[in-house]
Amino acid sequence: MNKSYSRKMVARVFIPFAFSHLTSFIFRNINAVLAPFLISALSLSAGQLGLLTSAYFLSFSLAQLPVGLALDKYGPKRVQLFLLSIAATGSLLFYVGKDFSTLLLARILIGLGLSACFMGSIKILSFYVPSTKLPSIHSYLLAAGGLGAMLSTLPVAWIVEFTTWRSLFLIMAGLIVVVMFTITIWTPADPVEHRMVKWPTLSSLLEVYKDKDFLRVIALFLLPHTVSFGLAGLWLGKWLEDVGHFSTETVSLYLFISMGAVIVGALSVGSITEWAGKYGLKPMEVGGVGIGLFILIQTLCALNCLPLMPVLSVAFTLIGAITGLDYTIVAQRVSPAMTGRTATCLNLLILFGAFLIQTVFGFIVDFWPQNSQGQYPSIAYQMAFLLMVLLQIPGFLYWLMRVISQRSLRNPSVG
Template sequence: MTEIPSNQALNTSKVMTHVFLPFAFGHCTSFIFRNMNAVLTPFLISELSLSAAQLGVLSSAYFFSFSLAQLPVGLALDRYGPKRVQLVLLGIAVIGSIMFGWGENFSTLLLARILIGLGLAACFMSSIKVLSFWIPDRKLPAIHGYLLAAGGLGAMLSTLPVAWLAEFVPWRSLFFGMAGITVMVMLAIATWVPQDPVEHKTVKIASVASLLEVYKDRAFRKVISLLLIPHTIAFGLQGLWMGKWLQDVGHYNNAMTSTYLFIGMGAVVVGSLSVGAITQWASKFNIKPMEVGGIGIALFLAIQILCALNIVPMLPALSIAFTLIGTIAGLEYTIVAQKVSPAMTGRAATCLNLLILFGAFLIQTCFGIIIDIWPQDAAGHYPPIAYQVGFGLMILLQTPGFLKWLVGVMKCGTLKSIGEEL
């Protein structure tokens, strides 16, 4: 492939304004779409009489279509470039958002949510790819950190600001407004972002055998056995059920719930930036990222046990701690890249992303089915026992992987060596 010398075509300031900002705008928008249903849950239930199971399916449909699109989107990015792919997919998201605003029944909303997930499937991957054209390798980690922060900002905007707007405008208008914002993202990318400086070649579709090679890799399986399920639980529950839990068990109103979710999304930004710093600090004491992840999962399980106890005065703090500590599971991207062979890194990242997204879909759906076993009261609240059973099952799902890791480090004497170093 031939490449235009990017350092001659764009200076640093133009890269930030003409490349980073438009794609970061898209990444931020994708997180607003991803999480805003958690705040709008009472409106959807009230107007459309959705059950908890339907609500779980509706919200998790985003993750389902998003995950199914990952492999073909990755191939399209290599073939056609991030600018063209992002514009086409964002157009699909606009259609889905308008359809969701018009939808009068569960089936229409489900199809709309699927289209939204498909349309936003390339926001993060296209950002990573386009930045690699213009940013030197040594600066990429910092730029990626800014990109993740943009996603966290979108997650924050999907909570309190959306709840505040919902007090003044119908929830359907919010989706029409999001369609307009997405069009603005498209215009920014179309007019500001320069043409990709790479002549793309047709790429071969990854074979089933090449993907199975990743899942058969011992190092890959070791990492996901500890971190995958906690990652999907942190991802899935925060995106939908944390808000409903605060309302049903803590009896907080929509405004207070949105405030706590807003703070929780801010914790995502803090946690994501902190995990890297903590991991780097721990390396000074010969503590490997896998050990940092294991200790973090122990804390995450402790938070979930407290959640299952339904201690009402602690609910707001626990909802924030759940989000903050849950970010530790994101270490698996780094660990996988370090553990597997260089030739497998790209496929491993794609396969990991698929597992996380599909897992979040299953977690959101299953949690909804579990609490739907119990009837709602006159105010539309599910009983505390429903959430106790739901959290209890989540804890049980994570326990085998954590115990396997714990037994492994105890056999190797790792925990003892950590104590001696500290």
């Protein structure tokens, strides 16, 4: 890949699709700031709030397999433009919706419409980027998502001060139209040689889930990734508000910094992984160490230590960025013609898991009664965080024991 072709890729491929990925992260995390307004306007319980917010992940995840097939069959540009029109419709419906059911439907449409933003980016980048450079370019893409997450915090809080939360979704619909225009004008047509001629059979999709390497990746990464997505997008802010008793403005500021840490974390993951590779360390080993640290951060969150809460909210997203390494590991092991299917098989598990995590966390918290300010007690969040930690430990220990076993075989003790 020569230098001029690299510039063409960045200008005409990476930027428009990174723009769409950024937009999807704004929608994904926006309810973390809007939660007090939604609760007030619709009298939502914690369970309803969790369901409304996680509906994005549900529709997003259910769309992954057909979207992956469509990306391989029709190419990312055509698929992306079609789906973004659905997302714009969902945003407009959220703007006019007056009850929980309507907003739930709108959130489902938004999730469906944005379901190809990341996978489409991975697919189109696989046409132009050498395999050895994928960790870095994927880290830039994840950083774009982190920027979108940042924009969903303090900037959203500022906008809501001058308008209503409903009007915000009208603005977001306009932003999606801008993304569609950018992709239409800038992005080149998809290379025909990388398109799938026939739709694959169900058995060819199941082969992805049966692959031993794929199973090893999800055993380590899946649950931490779902927790990272699910909690940062909603419950991290509510935890700061209910347990830390911070104001809405202060919570927005902490979330803004936390989402900024996503950018730092994503860029660092790519650099650290490539650096570690020079010394013979594989991405799975880098990911295992990072996930161990991520579980430790969650354990500290479960302690509800008030002075540490702002620091932990930042550390949660900073260290949690390591979970995005699973996309790179999967993408490195398949041909460009299969990237859509394989990556979306992974994404299906992650996003459906995030839906479950976000919903279950809310229902656990809902076991305890609210106070007069609509806040839940500390013990509710302690139990919810503790369950998250317990779910992730088996996968981490399985990876750790496997590493120890492999090192023992390579370096047997001398009797």
